[in-house]
Amino acid sequence: MAKITFTVEKKDKKTRARAGILKTPHGVVHTPMFIPVGTQASVKTLAPDELKAMGAEIVLANTYHLHLRPGEDVVKKMGGLSQFMSWNGPTMTDSGGFQVFSLGSAQRAGKKKVTKFTNSVFVYDKDAASVEELANPSEMTSFIEKVSQQKHFTKRIKPAKLDEEGVTFFSHLDGSKQRFDPQISIEMQEKIGADLIVAFDDHESPLWEYDETKLSLERTNRWGLESLKALKRDDQLMYGVVHGGMFEDLRIDSAQFTDKHFSAIAIGGSYSSKETLYKVIDWCVPFFSDDKPRHLLGIAEVADLFEGVKRGMDFFDCVAATRRGRHGNLYISPQSGGQKKNNFTMSIMNSKYVLDENPIDPLCACYTCKNFTRGYVNHLYKADEALGKRLGALHNVHFIINLAKQIREAILEDRFEVLEQAWLG
């Protein structure tokens, strides 16, 4: 009998939205749910009791980072991820597959940043050939130059080297050569010991054409099977990852393949636009079994939550809440001026908030909004006080978790579309 189970409690009548519950030995998770990202076994600036207080039910850490520091063996000896970070609840680890690309490739091309929704440029060095010959050659040379000169890059970019069995790349900490493959990733994730783990996947560049993307997907599928094969523990739930870029038939193939082999399904990838992202979900979800949890990897802005849930997704994780929080970009509801155009955020550092006595969002019940004015929070950021970044991250994570909770309640009460209308118009 499975130790981790997922059940759908209620389905929306008009959309694919659904509410469910995931049961693990460490506690239950109600869906739709936002999973705060704690890459290095820490949700940046936030303590576990604060996460609990705002309704977080699960946190995500990253295998790549924990492998480099402190090492999966340390985490294991310290009692596993949950005990190590004193998080009394379910946990999840990402496989490290994504880092192979976010690290081995690069993040910016001049003013263009490599993110999910801009014109992405990924360095794909499959034959260890010169990077200039790779995708988008016109920009690549200056791109590598500029990226290498970024302040926080202490070493020149060394692109990841991909082969059919795995990936060789270089530590961002000390430049040391690292090797990941499905077996290694799963072994590390078993040692780290999260309840939910992710199969080791390959990651296509959004710039690639069909054939290249297809080859990448075949690799992901093969690695997925190898990940399953490498699994020794029986108390962890492994997500398979759907890929296939922006090609409908590849995504559908991948969705079917993943549903066939895995008990939990994640959608991965990078997208050239939100529209592409939503289309991809639309293509895939019809091929997912009802009783399997569905995770949209790395995506969870306000609008994405509605759009993802509407299309049938259950779990969302994203660094945006914590990162934006640290950077002073705070979520606000439509009543406070939040809209698609501003990603439902405001910049608390703007001078117009200096004398503002209102909370960040009057409708928000988080600790920050209950106790502090915009003027004070503005001051904390300006003064570079750590408390400011904490209050910001706290508000943002609370905001998204609470939004997921509202969405869940709306589904349970048959008014999902009403809520969506109120937010997205």
Add this chain to the structure above:
RNA sequence: GCUGAGUUGGCGGAGUAGUCAAUCGCACCUGACUGUAGAUCAGGCGACCGAAAGGUCUACGGGAGUGCAAAUCUCUCACUCAGCA
């Protein structure tokens, strides 16, 4: 009072005859941020015109000189600091 050093944009601090509206920090203003190499990054920051490219003007303590040309050299005044009286 004598001797020496200094006075540059909101602040600190480069420059020491032309390529200087003036390097670089800080502060300030505005953006960006989606499986976190990010408590980060990018742009702006004398005035006026311009969407921009660019243009015009006023600036390196005050004043007076030398030079084709001065933040940079000379004289002088003011102020600051250090040592000696």
